[in-house]
C-alpha cells in the first residue's frame with residue numbers, strides 16, 4: 249500500500265487495472281451466457297432492466313431525442329458508466345484492498361438480480377454474472393498486486409542502486425505482461441461470444457423470413473384420429489412441446505443460403521445440393537412419430553409431427569448407390585453421426601426424408617434447421633440427424649456412428665410400445681366413470697389393438713383412434729368404473745403383425761427399453 253503521496257501513474261494504472269478487470273468480468277459472463285444461458289448476458293439484462301424501470305417521461309424524452317437510436321445510446325451510456333465504475337474500482341483496490349473487489353461483487357449482485365428476473369430466465373441465468381464476478385475479481389486482484397509491487401520497488405525520487413532498477417523493471421514488466429494478456433483475452437473472448445450470440449439471433453430472423461414452397465401432397469388427418477380427453481397427449485405434438493435430444497452444447501447455427509448437402513462414399517458420382525436444389529426436388533408432407541432410444545417405458549421422449557421434406561431415396565438416386573453398400577453414415581455440422589441401414593432409406597415403402605419443415609413452419613433451430621433426417625421405424629440416434637450436411641454411403645463393417653462405441657447398437661429399430669397419459673400416479677381421481685387413456689406406437693407396422701388391465705385383472709380392449717398412417721402413434725382410451733382405493737393400471741399394445749408388446753423389461757441401452765407400463769392410481 250502506498251504510504252505517502254500516490255504517484256500519478258499509480259492513479260492511471262490502477263484505473264486501467266479496473267478496466268481490464270471489468271472487461272474480464274463481462275467477457276467471462278458473455279462466454280458462460282453463450283454456453284449455458286442464452287439471454288443471461290449481464291449487459292443486455294441490465295439494459296433491459298433499465299428499459300423496464302426507466303420512468304415513462306424519461307423514456308419518451310430519450311425516444312424524442314435519439315429516435316430509433318435510443319437502444320444504441322442506452323448501451324453506449326451503460327458502457328461508459330460501467331467503464332467509469334470499473335476504473336474507480338481499480339483505484340479503490342489500489343488504495344484500500346479489497347474495496348475494488350467488493351465493488352465488483354456488488355456489481356455482480358446487481359447483474360445477477362437483472363439476469364434472474366428477466367422474462368424466460370432459468371436456473372442457469374445466475375451463472376454468467378456469478379462467474380463473471382469471480383473472473384473479474386481475480387484479474388483485478390492479481391493485476392493490482394503486480395502494480396503495487398512495481399510502485400513499491402520504484403519509489404518516487406531518484407533510484408541510484410542498479411539492483412533496484414532491475415527489480416523495478418521486472419515488476420513493471422510483470423504488471424504489463426499480465427495486463428496485456430488479460431486485456432487481449434477479454435476482448436477476444438468477449439467480442440467473440442457476443443458476435444456468435446448475435447449471429448445466431450440473426451439466424452432466428454432468417455428462419456422467420458424463410459418462405460418454404462407449398463407441399464405438393466399434404467397429410468390428411470382422418471375422422472376419429474383424436475379423442476378429446478383431459479390429460480391425453482395431442483395427436484400432433486406442438487413444436488414448442490416436442491422433446492429435444494442432442495449432444496450439442498450450443499445449438500448449431502446453419503444459414504440455409506450457405507448450407508450444402510454432400511452425398512459421397514460408395515456412389516457413382518459425388519453429389520452436392522444447395523438448399524434451393526433440395527426445395528427444387530419438390531416437397532411433400534409426411535406424418536412420422538419420432539422416438540428416442542433413451543425413452544423409458546411410459547416416458548416422454550416421443551413426439552409426432554407433420555414433416556415437410558424430400559425422400560432420401562431420391563437424393564441417393566442422384567448419386568447412384570453402389571451394390572456392396574449397406575449403410576448411410578449421416579453427419580451433422582457439429583460432427584454428430586448416425587448409421588442408418590441403406591434399406592430403411594431406399595425402400596419404396598418407407599418414407600425416409602430430408603425434412604425442412606415441421607408442423608407448418610421451417611424446422612425450429614433446435615430441431616435441426618435448416619435440414620434434418622426423419623426415418624420412420626428407427627430410433628432417432630441412428631436416423632434423425634439434425635443440421636445434416638453429409639450422407640456417406642458405406643457399410644456397417646467399414647464405418648461406425650457417434651453412439652456405437654458408446655454402448656449403443658449400430659442398428660436400432662424402434663420397439664413398439666404404449667403409454668398411459670391419464671390417470672397419473674400422484675394425481676388422485678374421483679370415483680365413478682374415469683377414462684384411462686394414452687398413446688401407442690409401432691412405426692412402419694401400425695397398432696392393431698391396445699389392452700388395459702386393472703389390478704392384474706383380465707386384459708380389456710381399449711378404443712383406438714383412427715391412425716393417420718402406420719408411422720404415427722395412435723391414441724386409445726377405456727372407460728373405467730373407478731372405485732375408491734388404490735389401483736394398478738397396466739397397458740400393452742398389439743401391432744399389425746399380431747405381435748404382443750413384450751412384458752420383458754429392458755433398459756434403454758443398448759437398443760431401447762421394453763416392458764409394460766404399470767401405474768398406481770388413487771381413487772377418492
Ligand SMILES: Nc1nc2c(c(=O)[nH]1)N[C@H]1C(S)=C(S)[C@@H](COP(=O)(O)O)O[C@H]1N2
Nearest residue numbers: 491492493494495540580584628629632634
Ligand atoms: N446433430 C445431431 N442430430 C441428432 C442428435 C444429436 O445429438 N446431434 N440426436 C439424435 C437423437 S438421439 C434423437 S432421439 C433425435 C431427437 O430429435 P429432436 O431433438 O428433434 O426431438 O435427434 C437425433 N439427431
Ligand SMILES: [Mo]
Nearest residue numbers: 540541628629
Ligand atoms: Mo435419442
